[in-house]
Amino acid sequence: MAGNDALTTSDGYQDLLLESAGFADFLLGLATISASLLNACTGTMLCTITVERDGAPSTVASSSERGRRLDEAQYAAGAGPCLTATRQQRAVLVEDMANDQRWGKYPQVALDAGVKSMLAVPIPAGSSSKAALNCYAQEAHAFDQDSMGIIEEHAASLSRILRLALRVHAPGAYPDHLRDALKSRAVVDGAVSLIMLQHRGGRDGALELLQLAAKSSNRRIHEIANEIMDGGTFSAAGLNGG
Template structure:
């Protein structure tokens, strides 16, 4: 392995591409490498990488389950710093979420996860695709100008290998029914996160409340979820009292 840091990173990326059985696994490796390389002073940093191409469902890979949940919530709400960075191809920095008024309910959701700073940086890819690196921190003002520049450089170092991976791995073809199912699942996940915020309860209880609301009103759970994501409040009998 070469001693130069840039060459070491390139070798690591190439090994990852050669060893990954598919594109999602490759992205997961990139996200994990990013979290490891960018973490400083023992601080907790979650990283995710999102790729959109040719109208296919987005591929999201995260270094932690928490990061995955936060990214999925962005996509269900169709709003958030990562989406803004990816679609606008510009760096987006949020150093204090309680003081930021962008992206509406997404800020309420991630406040529950004690996330206070986010940095989203685009990764240059081919014309038919877009990608971004998203970094979550649990402290305010976690990304000073030097840290932002370092993360932008890191995102730039991944551009070449990501473009190669996109050429080697064709996008998956999803039947319309499966595509709709994936979107529906993301919507319900976002609603569950919002119910958790409203009730200060756990995930299982929030999902149970959605099921109770759907059953008591004789409606689909996706309809209830859409209302919650659009700003409504959950209306359902307390658990243990329904029926």
């Protein structure tokens, strides 16, 4: 993630911020991009981002539904690796969930979800906010010194754009009856962000590709977006013909 790749990533972050409808949309895109970039460097993992600001409830964005559930389990318990990394602003490594007893029943929740190790790394977010990048792996002892260094470097690279986003977007609160609709939309927005990264295009172009894929396969956009967010591949090849 150096040189031209770093410049491209920086441009991608700015495009994501400019084209996101709100902070939750931006954060979801950031988590999705993080998972894609880190998977290419360190192997398959789930990525989530936790943000707390001005004493308000935390915002969580995840590259997958499973990652979201793992974070929410920590919030329900009021404790866990991602909360510790966020609130204490220090890296938290869980090398083997089966042998970790720091967070009550949470390690078993992670094991039941197929996660055996985890690394949570703080993202500097300014004086009034705290944030962390959380990475879940399916194997125990998945994080060596090299992969930890890559993840910490990536988390640091998110700092500037996240601080800017926190200034641009005011905290949002959504009524309970809108949460299901927002969750459905979040899946599509996350898939669009990943297509933007893969095809080096804007948001409108990525959404058009997603719509074209749905039309050509006679499937719902949300169904295809779910597959992309769950690690499926997306190719624009052959779509131009309708």
